[in-house]
């Protein structure tokens with residue numbers, strides 16, 4: 254997981270703000286700026302988006318500084334175009350409010366945007382950190398009460414770390430089969 | 442004197458198109474070597490885990506293209522290890538399709554009647570069995586009930602699942618640790634091994650060249666078993682016959698890369714790719730309405746909330762598999778489960794006023810994940826996929842250690858394909874939104890383009906040399922001794938899940954393949970009984 258420990262605070266805050274735009278969460282502490290705090294339970298950041306982005310298996314770690322820089326450049330440009338003055342004490346993307354961050358991410362992931370693949374890729378991993386937590390073993394994630402898996406209502410496994418659903422069927426015929434179904438149960 | 446390894450037949454890839462010839466040729470007495478780019482896992486290595494580096498990322502491949510992303514297997518057993526094992530036969534009209542050619546796409550020798558005996562063979566071998574309503578999980582039951590409510594029919598679909606063993610864990614894409622899913626690791630591949638075939642995992646074939654005797658040299662790299670971006674040397678084998686079965690996303694790339702040494706390829710190599718017309722819609726079901734309208738109850742006052750429970754797609758509606766409808770307006774709709782991650786990011790929040798696939802409203806949709814119902818349309822697309830110049834290695838520039846790569850496939854859907862998708866979307870809406878049962882939206886195509894788990898047709902059989910790369914015996918035109926038996930050989934979209942048809946075509950190709958092998962001086966016979974479904978898995982050698 255090289256990369257996470259050495260990350261600089263600008264990069265961290267910027268990517269956290271991006272992740273929070275993808276799956277928003279509650280502020281971790283009152284002065285939290287990266288998380289906009291538009292909902293009242295944890296989102297992608299607390300689910301581990303940054304750990305996942307920096308995970309050595311993904312091959313993105315080296316590119317993260319550049320991505321944060323690019324994102325801040327886009328934020329600065331869009332603020333300038335709208336004649337907004339951004340708070341200089343935080344990175345430009347972090348200085349945007351949630352709606353402005355959302356609008357910018359929509360722009361960057363629009364099919365016509367030349368960097369769409371990059372930003373969709375980052376968004377994909379932020380979503381995955383939240384809803385499947387691939388930086389953690391799934392059973393451990395559930396045991397730790399991983400916020401995304403909890404919000405989804407992902408079931409817990411049996412004691413041997415395997416999933417089984419003995420009660421799985423209504424056990425009723427719920428439709429008439431197609432009149433031309435063949436004797437082997439296939440379409441004609 | 443040469444020190445190059447010699448064998449009779451090299452088979453590239455160990456999915457349906459590879460395992461079936463491997464078994465028959467080995468059982469008939471030929472020396473067979475199977476080269477497979479992915480790892481070889483035993484059933485106790487199939488993890489119930491999304492963790493990077495677990496079986497889920499080791500055996501599964503996601504290749505992003507330009508307008509089309511392909512999902513496929515990457516392991517010994519190929520797609521059969523990660524697939525959902527739903528195994529219907531293709532409807533009769535499919536074989537009569539003309540697509541945009543203005544003439545029949547399939548060879549004159551193949552129609553449903555001539556393919557049915559081969560379907561029977563595969564059905565016995567895997568085996569494929571019918572599903573009763575008692576086998577149908579809640580999601581399939583809900584879809585069936587919604588179809589009834591909308592005046593439609595719905596069928597439990599035959600599947601290659603040993604139902605009593607199945608725990609309905611829905612971890613299909615990570616491999617089945619209960620040996621309930623009848624993958625090729627349980628029938629054709631152990632039977633091939635028992636007859637002396639060799640399977641070499643982590644061997645990625647890059648290109649072919651010709652020997653002075655009219656045989657072929659197969660050039661491969663050995664892939665690192667953890668970081669697939671790395672190779673650990675490589676080698677060459679010589680064979681009299683080559684069977685390419687790397688899957689429709691990979692077979693044409695090997696041929697493109699071989700063109701410099703083998704000479705001009707038929708024009709249809711790397712063209713006419715079909716994504717089987719796939720399209721996904723995700724609905725969020727209103728549990729109260731499911732109870733009131735459909736009378737469903739799974740206990741504790743819950744009607745549904747069972748998205749996670751089940752065994753892939755189990756129920757389909759075949760009302761639009763109607764030969765009298767115009768081409769491109771025929772499709773099946775099938776209930777389906779995709780795990781979180783790949784199965785959630787492209788789903789769009791129904792009724793969202795802001796962004797649909799991320800943001801606040803998407804999070805609200807994820808909150809209702811247990812109430813999701815995903816519906817899979819398999820339509821008739823227009824074979825519009827074309828492969829660009831091959832990447833350095835394999836069929837993708839690998840981005841991550843495992844699973845994720847960037848390929849050269851370009852897919853620009855035609856009006857016909859778009860119309861089929863629009864009609865099937867409208868139909869899904871009509872079935873599921875009726876009387877407020879659910880709210881539904883298709884997955885977005887804006888981000889990775891379309892996507893398919895059913896790549897087909899990139900090196901297809903046919904009668905017309907201009908539009909088919911293979912003759913009706915699956916031999917590559919103008920390159921005798923090279924056969925293609927995987928999904929790339931299928932001429933076009935099938936409107937149903939394709940693996941049974943791919944397998945039946947491979948079985949059908951065997952007699953011709955055996956004859957060609959005999960003609961090259963190999964002592965091999967045809968007629969081995971198909972594996973009878975009682976073979977047990979042979980674990981991979983632990984030291985590979």
Ligand SMILES: Cc1cc2nc3c(=O)[nH]c(=O)nc-3n(C[C@H](O)[C@H](O)[C@H](O)COP(=O)(O)OP(=O)(O)OC[C@H]3O[C@@H](n4cnc5c(N)ncnc54)[C@H](O)[C@@H]3O)c2cc1C
Nearest residue numbers: 454456458478519520525526527646687688927928938940
């Ligand atoms: C998630 C998922 C679910 C599916 N569910 C169903 C279903 O329910 N029903 C159904 O009918 N179909 C299903 N399919 C599709 C089905 O798996 C495929 O249609 C089928 O496996 C295709 O068979 P094939 O022989 O063409 O190729 P594959 O089975 O893909 O086999 C190709 C093999 O070649 C290997 N390979 C690739 N390149 C090279 C190379 N250069 N050198 C050596 N080896 C190489 C690959 O690793 C792979 O093992 C599903 C697919 C996926 C991904």
Ligand code: SF4
Nearest residue numbers: 607608610611617752
């Ligand atoms: S759902 Fe059934 S067949 Fe599929 S992986 Fe689980 S136990 Fe195996």
